[in-house]
Amino acid sequence: MKNLICNIAPIDPSNKRVFLCNVVMIVVLLSGAILLASSFLTVGFHQLPILRKDGSDSVTLPLQANCQELPILKKDEPDSDILHQPNKCQVRCKPAGSEPLPKGIVSETSDLEREPSLGSYESKDNKKASKSLLAIPVGIKQKDIVNSIVSKFPSSHFVVMLFHYDGVVDKWRDLHWSDGALHVSAINQTKWWFAKRFLHPDIVAEYDYIFLWDEDLGVENFHPLRYISIVKREGLEISQPALDWKSQVHHRITARSNKGDVHRRIYKSKGAGRCYENSTGPPCTGWVEMMAPVFSRAAWQCVWHLIQNDLIYAWGLDYKLGYCAQGDRTLNVGVVDTEYVFHKGIPTLGGNDKKVLPRATASKESDRLAVRQRSYAELLSFNKRWNKAAKEDECWIDPYPKSNKT
Numbered sequence: 001m002k003n004l005i006c007n008i009a010p011i012d013p014s015n016k017r018v019f020l021c022n023v024v025m026i027v028v029l030l031s032g033a034i035l036l037a038s039s040f041l042t043v044g045f046h047q048l049p050i051l052r053k054d055g056s057d058s059v060t061l062p063l064q065a066n067c068q069e070l071p072i073l074k075k076d077e078p079d080s081d082i083l084h085q086p087n088k089c090q091v092r093c094k095p096a097g098s099e100p101l102p103k104g105i106v107s108e109t110s111d112l113e114r115e116p117s118l119g120s121y122e123s124k125d126n127k128k129a130s131k132s133l134l135a136i137p138v139g140i141k142q143k144d145i146v147n148s149i150v151s152k153f154p155s156s157h158f159v160v161m162l163f164h165y166d167g168v169v170d171k172w173r174d175l176h177w178s179d180g181a182l183h184v185s186a187i188n189q190t191k192w193w194f195a196k197r198f199l200h201p202d203i204v205a206e207y208d209y210i211f212l213w214d215e216d217l218g219v220e221n222f223h224p225l226r227y228i229s230i231v232k233r234e235g236l237e238i239s240q241p242a243l244d245w246k247s248q249v250h251h252r253i254t255a256r257s258n259k260g261d262v263h264r265r266i267y268k269s270k271g272a273g274r275c276y277e278n279s280t281g282p283p284c285t286g287w288v289e290m291m292a293p294v295f296s297r298a299a300w301q302c303v304w305h306l307i308q309n310d311l312i313y314a315w316g317l318d319y320k321l322g323y324c325a326q327g328d329r330t331l332n333v334g335v336v337d338t339e340y341v342f343h344k345g346i347p348t349l350g351g352n353d354k355k356v357l358p359r360a361t362a363s364k365e366s367d368r369l370a371v372r373q374r375s376y377a378e379l380l381s382f383n384k385r386w387n388k389a390a391k392e393d394e395c396w397i398d399p400y401p402k403s404n405k406t
Contacts, residue, residue: 190313
């Protein structure tokens with residue numbers, strides 16, 4: 001062990017062995033100092049700006065999710081550059097705007113449950129029964145189809161929310177479930193317009209799954225509770241029921257397969273858009289269409305932020321859903337085959353109940369063309385925004401770098 005002890009006092013440089021030992025000791029001490037300093041800085045992945053002691057440009061230090069272990073610079077000691085751990089009152093995570101309130105009174109989330117305005121108050125501190133949300137944009141013309149859909153979803157397990165894009169609400173009141181549903185009306189608005197404005201993650205945080213469906217789906221072969229059971233078992237964060245082969249099928253991945261409960265990819269060895277076992281993204285795997293998506297609570301929290309406020313048709317969004325899959329999109333995104341629907345492909349959104357005259361028919365065709373033109377323009381805009389954001393965010397690492405080229 002004596003050979004490991006080095007003398008760092010001034011020495012004769014001619015003594016090469018001792019000189020080398022001094023150099024090694026200095027390197028070790030410097031390395032230790034660097035490692036010690038870095039241990040104070042590397043405490044998490046999130047970031048929080050911290051002012052320098054002189055109030056000049058801020059520096060950025062990582063922040064742990066619990067906000068309790070953030071080292072901050074001591075500003076009350078002018079000659080100190082030492083980082084120290086704050087006490088529990090110096091750094092606390094609170095929603096923006098709630099800082100003046102005691103933490104225990106802050107209610108960060110809400111839900112869509114109704115509360116009786118009369119009668120005695122009963123505390124709901126006990127754990128609530130697990131529920132999910134069914135949200136559908138509806139027009140009165142599709143009343144019968146919508147009734148069939150909603151009737152499949154038991155009220156004991158689902159909250160129903162209807163987005164009335166034609167402004168007609170009262171004509172739904174004769175349905176037995178209508179009074180228990182939530183009705184939101186805005187003329188000629190799309191499903192994604194409604195979703196962005198009325199399904200904020202903090203509002204729907206109580207619900208296990210968000211069914212964000214179109215109104216033109218046949219549900220004779222669909223059972224919601226069985227569907228949720230399969231989704232949970234398979235670990236699907238983003239999913240959709242398969243489409244019956246008699247449906248209007250736009251993409252092969254959504255067509256029903258008879259090989260099991262769920263499929264996550266398709267195979268195509270000929271023609272354009274080939275798909276193989278090693279394919280990692282759309283159109284081969286990791287995505288679903290937008291007519292009947294189902295999101296887990298965690299996935300929706302991400303997807304809501306992905307929806308662009310002004311891009312109301314959400315073209316291009318489907319190809320990016322896999323980024324919200326809470327892990328590997330080839331595993332956590334899938335199509336459920338044993339619980340499937342029939343897509344009727346009815347052009348909706350707007351219109352009225354009056355008989356359509358020839359001139360009105362021409363006008364409707366023109367409107368549909370305008371919708372497609374806007375949808376395509378939105379697709380280009382969405383892809384441009386994505387590419388710009390991916391390029392400019394220096395802290396973001398693309399888990400699917402090839403898919404970023406749109």
